[in-house]
């Protein structure tokens with residue numbers, strides 16, 4: 001059964017975006033390519049429309065957003081990782097979690113890809129922003145499972161972009177600065193390409209900065225102009241809001257080509273024609289550009305580099321088409337920007353497809369039960385991705401994107417502070433072991449509190465929302481009675497390629513406690529139930 005799936009299954013790379021998603025594969029000639037959707041487009045709006053029993057994803061859903069706004073879901077990626085209590089939407093008597101909504105988008109991509117390739121799509125690499133933490137990564141993985149995909153890897157978007165730019169074609173060593181401004185998220189990453197190796201050096205991002213924020217500035221401006229003219233605020237009405245939003249996006253995108261755009265706003269039988277110049281648009285959004293610029297500086301200093309160390313700036317994400325962004329980067333970096341280098345809409349999915357193929361080759365090569373597994377891979381694919389000694393021709397080394405630590409207690413037995421086990425940018429997979437000591441005589445046990453995203457020596461009691469935001473979980477180790485203070489115990493953090501963590505604590509007498517940190521908001525049964533529900537849904 002397993003073997004049969006392998007023979008038939010296709011692996012794809014999926015860029016699951018806030019506003020648009022894309023899917024790609026490596027064809028039999030060993031070349032990565034975007035798979036167009038049923039509407040023949042290369043990217044699919046991440047918009048879902050619920051109508052009776054029918055779920056529509058993509059362009060048609062987006063076009064209907066202003067007609068039936070209450071039946072539409074958008075920007076799900078901004079909610080991923082939240083529990084059902086924190087975020088859900090209800091349609092036709094069913095409550096959908098963020099994972100399930102994301103799964104609907106994945107299902108549409110999968111379905112259209114299968115029709116296009118005339119083959120079953122079984123395996124996928126799905127990309128996420130580099131600064132996504134465990135909960136968001138786990139939720140993305142679950143979304144893939146719900147959509148019926150075997151998720152080979154949850155990959156960092158900037159790594160995928162750099163991979164698609166090409167580690168195997170540019171020869172010499174390069175430091176690549178990946179600037180990714182999408183619809184809802186922004187991240188900046190420095191990658192090092194040396195020989196066939198691709199390595200992440202530094203990364204940082206803003207979860208809540210993207211093209212949508214530029215749209216919002218236009219929306220507010222239009223509403224203000226309308227109100228000045230007619231004394232009414234059109235944003236109070238959901239239909240009018242959706243309408244203005246669509247017009248604002250069109251105006252924004254046309255301002256990337258032209259100096260002026262016109263926006264018509266109709267509400268309550270009244271109408272305004274608003275002219276927006278590029279200059280005014282820049283003025284409205286200058287703060288946002290400054291936030292982008294500031295983050296570039298942060299990442300460069302994290303990489304311990306200056307612009308002189310950067311060989312190439314790679315622009316990713318639709319919002320980098322805005323001239324104000326390209327001008328800002330040229331200004332701060334002093335570098336020529338060549339937007340033609342790669343297509344900012346495609347690169348992430350293309351890189352994910354390459355990674356999918358690499359992971360598949362690796363798995364098949366490691367599959368001792370099937371010595372013939374590699375034979376099924378087309379020659380051209382093997383030529384490109386397998387080196388002369390049977391090794392993978394491209395080596396992708398991702399770094400941990402957040403510090404991972406443990407809470408220690410000072411000798412006063414009260415003050416708790418952060419000790420880093422795996423500092424940010426440690427290459428993954430990795431395993432780190434450290435020895436710690438009990439604080440008091442006859443301590444019944446130790447509680448290993450696992451934390452993410454805090455700095456060395458930070459005092460826990462000074463951190464607001466410590467439990468909610470930074471604590472990943474804990475591992476409890478019981479100790480034999482009668483142990484004196486300063487009894488040693490070992491703690492091991494094992495961090496795998498998907499950035500999921502296993503923690504082991506080992507005390508005297510070989511007593512061991514082990515936990516797999518699981519931040520997913522759905523348990524396995526819920527994922528399965530959701531997958532079953534999905535199978536019965538009709539998705540267009």
Ligand SMILES: Nc1ncnc2c1ncn2[C@@H]1O[C@H](COP(=O)(O)OP(=O)(O)OP(=O)(O)O)[C@@H](O)[C@H]1O
Nearest residue numbers: 017018019020182183184185211253256317318319
């Ligand atoms: N010509 C253009 N000028 C300005 N903005 C554009 C242009 N083309 C696309 N965009 C904007 O790019 C954004 C979409 O970019 P992209 O598809 O990279 O985002 P995403 O992958 O969905 O989001 P994220 O990466 O944040 O999850 C939208 O806000 C869209 O309006």
Ligand SMILES: [Mg+2]
Nearest residue numbers: 017018182317
């Ligand atoms: Mg994106």
